[in-house]
Amino acid sequence: MDLRDLQYFEVIAELEHMGRASERLHRTQPALTSCVRRLEEACGAALFEKTGRGIKLTAAGHALLRWAQRTRLDVESARREIGDIGRGLSGHVKLGIVPTAAQFLLPPVARDLIAEAPEVTLKTHVGLVDVLTPLLRSGDIDLMVGTEGARESGFASQYLAEDLIVVAASAGHPVFDRPRPALKDLARWRWVLQPPGAPTRDWLDQTFDRHNLPRPVVQVESTMLLMLPALIGETGLLSFISRLHLQAGRSGAALREVGIPATTMRRRLVATWRDTGYVSPAAQRLMALLARHASHETPA
Template sequence: MDNEIELRHLRYFVAVAEELHFGRAAARLHLAQPPLSQQIKKLEEILGYALFTRTSRAVKLTSAGEVFLERAQRTLRHVREDMEEVRSIGRGEVGYLRVGFIGSSMLTVLPAIFGRYRRAYPKVNLQLQESYTSGVVEGLLKATLDAGILRDGGPTHGLTVERLYSEPFVAVLPGKHPLAKQRALSPRALKDEPFVFYPPYSSKLAYEKPVSICEAHGFRPKVVQEAPQWLTILRLVGAGLGVSIAPACVERIAAPDVVCIPLRGAAVRSDIELAFREGEGREIVRAFAEIVRDGFAHGRKMKIPS
């Protein structure tokens, strides 16, 4: 250990080399001059070469000292940069953040939230992955994702799931349907209709919620067609293949051949949720979660368009 160069040796040497005066260097370092002189001598012994020529009137760098000054300054600069990078990682300002999200969440304030996060943390490599709720949950549990935005994921072992936003369900009908001009509908009015529905494997709870609305009004929907995306479902409804029950946000992408009508007497709502692994303590995830929560809270105050 006595023959190893330490960072303090480099700091002491750089101070003397820049001041070319042991007294001024000692004052700059808040040291007494004798210990500083001893440490420089120790550094020269470790290197095996003199770094300074000393006279009663002046201190000068040797040729070896001039080269070592450049190297020492570079080393100290890199150490400072590395320390700041580590601190930035600790603050969640740099690194990789992998976020999974469900497609319908893009019909809320989430896109603006992603934009806000990128502006707040430009050095973070934000990697976004669209999937179903089941796919996002799987990615979180397998640690291929760091955070997720779910729809009706519900309590999940191993995950912390927080509700961000809750919205009602609406009936989705072809524009030429006999009920299309109603201002509100009872779910019972859809009892004999064919349904175009989201597949149950995408999210068990997201599938069960609209089904439960139907069951509460005395029937189970007759599903004649499944589709993985709400845009596809809306297009199929518009083409006359059936009706559907969907979160209210889908009205934002409804074409003129489709109408979305509020459901009367339907207490069940659809939830957008934030999820991450239980015990997650990384600052990069905490900072993302904070921006997401704030964004949806602000959106609720501003009445998120649906």
């Protein structure tokens, strides 16, 4: 099979339309039809079937697509590894990172990486793990820094640090009028939280469920994690955020932890990469710096 045919096949499979694939690839439709025909002859099976005005993959087409994607990633890894030989610590790293790690870890890590290896370039994509994981699998990012979840085939991970998620409020919130607030006391107040489905929100809701208490009453819902500290400070609402935000001078707002053991969520921060992919020297150094700074940033 020709590598270029496989590259064209990936685009046709993604768009499910010969005309749109022709426009993206700047190739004629007859040329792409010939590409598909060559692959079908090599595989001995039909790869597409017509549907409405477009086309869709057959079962054989889906199988070939998986191998075509793997082949593309292997070729790219080989090219990068060979190019890195003799060049020292240089190259380009594509990093996916969750918002909290991006805010607290990325700036000092980038500073140290640039100081050590001025020729390394870094492209970051900030998002939640469910958004970053498909990017890692497809090769759009080389490395993902996020919270540990269920093990997935095709990935390897390295532990970085533990991140604690706690209930927080502005320093003058009435919840602190009691020397030792209890979980049931939190039901009196309103909250600013992420929407249902976010791991921290679901964990908090389930904590109240387990104690037979009503779930938090959410007055402000936000998908923007980086906005939560400012919203807590301005609105006087309770929230559920990383303890990192409570360190002096970090959030721009005077926030305090509502210290209730039942509402302390522990999660592991890990660096993840494709287990069959090439991890460049620059990416390896980036991981080492992430581990070093993560251990300093996350107090027990």
